[in-house]
Amino acid sequence: xxxxxxxxxxxxxxxxxxxxxxxxxxxxxxxxxxxxxxxxxxxxxxxxxxxxxxxxxxxxxxxxxxxxxxxxxxxxxxxxxxxxxxxxxxxxxxxxxxxxxxxxxxxxxxxxxxxxxxxxxxxxxxxxxxxxxxxxxxxxxxxxxxxxxxxxxxxxxxxxxxxxxxxxxxxxxxxxxxxxxxxxxxxxxxxxxxxxxxxxxxxxxxxxxxxxxxxxxxxxxxxxxxxxxxxxxxxxxxxxxxxxxxxxxxxxxxxxxxxxxxxxxxxxxx
Numbered sequence: 474x475x476x477x478x479x480x481x482x483x484x485x486x487x488x489x490x491x492x493x494x495x496x497x498x499x500x501x502x503x504x505x506x507x508x509x510x511x512x513x514x515x516x517x518x519x520x521x522x523x524x525x526x527x528x529x530x531x532x533x534x535x536x537x538x539x540x541x542x543x544x545x546x547x548x549x550x551x552x553x554x555x556x557x558x559x560x561x562x563x564x565x566x567x568x569x570x571x572x573x574x575x576x577x578x579x580x581x582x583x584x585x586x587x588x589x590x591x592x593x594x595x596x597x598x599x600x601x602x603x604x605x606x607x608x609x610x611x612x613x614x615x616x617x618x619x620x621x622x623x624x625x626x627x628x629x630x631x632x633x634x635x636x637x638x639x640x641x642x643x644x645x646x647x648x649x650x651x652x653x654x655x656x657x658x659x660x661x662x663x664x665x666x667x668x669x670x671x672x673x674x675x676x677x678x679x680x681x682x683x684x685x686x687x688x689x690x691x692x693x694x695x696x697x698x699x700x701x702x703x704x705x706x707x708x709x710x711x712x713x714x715x716x717x718x719x720x721x722x723x724x725x726x727x728x729x730x731x732x733x734x735x736x737x738x739x740x741x742x743x
Contacts, residue, residue, distance in 0.1 A: 490548070492550055492587050492589060493547075493548060493549055493550045493553060495587055496550055496553050496554075496583055496584075496587055496589070497544075497545040497547075497553055499579075499583045499586075499587075500541070500544055500545055500553060500557060500580075500583070501541060501545055503576070503579050504537050504538075504540060504541035504544070505537075505541070507537055507572075508537035508538070508541075512569075512572060514567065514569065515536055515537065516536050517567050518560075518563055518564050518567045518569055518572065519536035519537070519539065519540050519563075521563040521564075521566055521567050522540055522543075522559060522560045522563035522564075523539075523540075523543070524563075525559055525562065525563050525566075526543070526556065526559050528543070540560060543556065544556040544557055544560070550589060554580065554584075554589075557576065557580050558577070558580070558593070560576060561573040561574075561576040561577045561580075564576065577593055580593065581593055594619065594636070617728075617732060618632075618728040618731040618732045618735065619632055619633075619636070619728075621731075621732070621735045621739075622659070622731065622735075625658075625659055625662040625663065627658050627661075627662055628655060628658040628659035628661075628662050628663075628731075631651070631654050631655040631658040631659075632652075632655040632659075632727075632731075634651055634654075634655070635648065635651035635652045635654070635655045635724070635727070636724075638651050639651075639652075639720060639724060645709075645715040645716060645717045645719070645720055646708065646709045646715040647709075648715075648720055649705065649708070649709035649715045649719065649720060649723050650705060650709045652720075652723050652724055652727045653670065653701070653702075653705040653709065653727075655727055656670060656701070656727050656730060656731065657669065657670035657673075659731050659734075660673045660676070660677065661673070663734065663738075664676050664680075670698065670701075670702055671698070671699070671702040673698075674694075674695045674698035674699055674702070675695065677694055677695065677698060677734070678691050678692060678694060678695040680734075680737075681694060681734075681737065684737050684738075684740075686737060694730070694733070697726075697730065698730070701726065701730075704723075
């Protein structure tokens with residue numbers, strides 16, 4: 474996955490010049506540390522990095538310095554984060570997983586220290602930056618379900634596509650429909666059926682009832698799915714009427730449904 478240029482339009486005021494300067498200082502110190510460590514095969518990693526960001530380098534005389542300079546020349550936080558992630562992904566391409574993970578962990582610590590409201594989410598192609606909302610909701614309804622979906626690869630890929638589109642502020646109706654697709658793909662994999670989300674709401678209700686979920690909750694989930702489906706049909710899937718302000722609710726609702734079903738299934742196996 475290519476690094477993503479997360480822009481100021483994301484609506485989170487994270488690109489102040491002060492935070493950018495502080496982050497650049499920390500990244501500078503990190504790459505000075507890597508330079509002093511004399512890491513094996515450093516030139517190949519640095520060459521891969523420049524290839525990934527689309528810059529041609531015929532020779533690397535001071536590899537770490539050139540990489541560091543290419544990152545900290547960014548004056549906004551978004552660019553600093555994106556280019557640092559690009560380096561981490563490049564290291565992993567060169568089979569240097571430990572180096573790539575070390576850079577990511579350090580970047581995560583920098584974001585936390587500077588209170589920059591973005592987090593790094595790993596995926597099959599590398600990683601991407603996700604804008605944080607409410608901490609408890611992000612953890613419970615986004616991070617945990619996304620991790621649990623490793624057992625359902627098609628659904629996880631669909632959710633990954635929706636999260637990336639949400640992060641990249643794509644057309645709201647398209648983003649909403651991607652979350653619908655993620656939920657539908659999960660239901661298809663979970664129940665082993667090739668049916669629409671609306672046609673599987675009864676399967677969901679029946680499954681929850683069979684597993685001892687109180688009928689008030691199991692029946693309500695069918696209603697939630699119907700509400701979800703009606704909204705998507707009327708405002709997203711067939712019409713471009715979704716407002717950007719609706720997307721966070723839709724994202725959390727998607728994750729909440731997936732989390733609840735998987736929580737019940739995991740409880741059975743304990």
